[in-house]
Amino acid sequence: MAHALVWFRRDLRLADNPALLAALDAGLAPVPVYIHAPEEESPWEPGAASRVWLDRSLRALDADLRARGSRLILRRGDSLAELERLVAETGAVSVYWNRLYEPACIARDRRVERALRALGLGAESHNAALLIEPWAVKTGQGEPYRVFTPFWRKARQTLVDVRPADAPVRLPAPPEGLASLEADGLGLRPPPGQPRWDRGFWSFWTPGEAGAQDLLEAFLDGAVHGYREQRNLPDRVGTSRLSPHLHFGEISPRQVVARLRGGEWPAELRQDVEHFLGELGWREFGHHLLFHFPHMAQENLDPRFRRFAWAEPDPALLAAWRRGRTGVPLVDAGMRELWATGWMHNRVRMVTASFLTKNLRYHWRHGAEWFWNTLVDADLANNSQGWQWSAGTGADAAPYFRIFSPPAQARKFDPRGAYIRRWLPELAGLPDEALAAPWEHAELCRRLAPDYPLRPIVDLKASREAALAAYSGAGAAASRR
Structure with a gap:
């Protein structure tokens, strides 16, 4: 039976995998391959949280393949060069893969497809995502x-x-002697000797x-x-x-x-x-x-914001937002949940994004880049879309005058303070009525929460009014489409 390479990327499953099933339907023996080439996704190489998830996901896929008689071949380097090398090593007649939709990946895959076909090989892509x-x-x-x-x-x-199609029950083994890196050789985990900052993730997730x-x-x-x-x-x-x-x-x-x-x-x-x-x-x-709109990951989709007066970030305030030390409990709880688990509740994502882009009035890219590095679900399309929605700069964005009030959001969606207390244990002793806006209960906070900031890093009311003035001045008050 002739071989075909099945080039895995972000389709790390066996059920309902069109590329794998197409190779089998063609009567070919699939050789499952993963090639680690993060630089080919520049400027949006996978962030740190994505890398540690990928490490575990690849190991899980390999185990699933081995249970069916196959295994995952791991390589690192230029994708086209490695595919050509694998074709030579296996005698494969075709390469199958499932499509990715980020601009850099589209450009790379088109080059690969042209090169493979120029060599007389079959090259097929499918929609799995x-x-x-x-x-x-x-x-x-x-x-x-x-x-x-x-x-x-x-x-x-x-x-x-x-x-959706079921997973194959059995798969043929790849050719004997075919070299593969060990998963550790991809460098996805924190290096030895460095803190395992992801250790807490895995009580929440099973990649x-x-x-x-x-x-x-x-x-x-x-x-x-x-x-x-x-x-x-x-x-x-x-x-x-x-x-x-x-x-x-x-x-x-x-x-x-x-x-x-x-x-x-x-x-x-x-x-x-x-x-x-x-x-x-x-x-x-x-x-x-x-x-x-492939520029969406870098530029405002709404052209009216091309010259918007974003504030110059203060490194100390930006660091306070990242660390969950803004003095605004719902914002801080969300940022601490993100750091501890690699994920943040969607309602809180909107609140933290609104605080950064409207109360601090920092460009949404500062938030998108931090989320990109810390979210296990960091996805270029959805991360960019979500941040532009919150900032009011996107194709179908929140109106410019929608500026979330973190205290109001906390009172409505976390009325007993369970979420805030979970992620901000220094506030656990405060009564429910003080949790949403502890600065309004300063003496109580000094006694019961001395380790939490006494006031927010920015005045919520004044910053909201300043943001409204800036957005209005940028023409955002005009009728939207």
């Missing part, structure tokens, strides 16, 4: 969508028959296909019930938490949709299910935007 290809949905005028609601209304019409499936089942059994309301409450598991598994392709959105649609949901839960499907749609929309 999205429900809808980014170019497949257009307005009536043939243009990309810039507003989510009409995009999703049209896109979801294509989700008529979603049937790999099995971990993704377990989390999906737990969501369907639990948090999907009441999802529409509970997704906003950071003190509980009210969301799916599937985002890192989706990013690394340990589960496909097709699998998630199939399980949601396959359930016999009572009438009172259908709105919850539809709301969650809409969240998957928001992920699709981010990739749609990045494909059509």
Whole structure:
């Protein structure tokens, strides 16, 4: 049986993996390959949190392959050069892979495809990451969508028959003697002798296909019930938490949709299910935007903000935001959750982003870069989309006058202070009424929370008014599209 290379990237699963299944359907013996080439994704090489997740995910994939008679071949270096070397070593006649949609990856994959075909090899790419290809949905005028609601209304019409494929039961072994690096050779973990800052992650996460499936089942059994309301409450598991598994392709959105649609949901839960499907749609929309507007990761999508008067960052204030020492409890709790777990609740992401871009009035790129390095679900499309939404600079962004009040958000969505107390233990002794805005209870805080800042690093009311004036002056008060 002739061989084919199956080039794994961020599709680290065996079920519903179109590239793997295409090689098998062609009657070829797949040789599973992962090539570590982060510099090819410049300027957005995977951040530190993504790297430690990738390390565990690759090990899990290798174990799953070995259980079926195969193994994962690990290489490091230029992708095309390594693929050509592997073709020579295995006699492979074709290379199969699943598409990535970031600008640098698209450019790289096109070069690889041309080069492989010039050598007379088969070269096929497939969609494993999205429900809808980014170019497949257009307005009536043939243009990309810039507003989510009409995009999703049209896109979801294509989700008529979603049937994900099962994983192969057995796979042929790669050729004997085929060299592979050890996972440690990829340099994904913190170097020996350095602090294992990710140690706390793994009580929250299990990277790999099995971990993704377990989390999906737990969501369907639990948090999907009441999802529409509970997704906003950071003190509980009210969301799916599937985002890192989706990013690394340990589960496909097709699998998630199939399980949601396959359930016999009572009438009172259908709105919850539809709301969650809409969240998957928001992920699709981010990739749609990045494909059509590849500058989105670096530049404001709304041209009115090209000359917006962002404040020059004060290194001390930026560091306080990153460390969760702003003196604003909901913001600080979110930033501490991020550092401890590699993840942050979505409601709190919006609050922390609003604080940075509107109260401090720092360019959203400062936040996007920090999230990129610290989130295990750091995804270029969704990270850029989310930050531009919060900053008011995106294609379908929050209105410029939407500036979250962290105390109001805390009182509404964490009324008993469970989330704040969990991540800010120095405030645990404060009564509930003091947790949202402890500076309003200064004497109490001096006695019961002496290690927490006595006042915020910026006056919330004054900074809100300054932001409104700056946004208005930039023309943001004009009617939006």
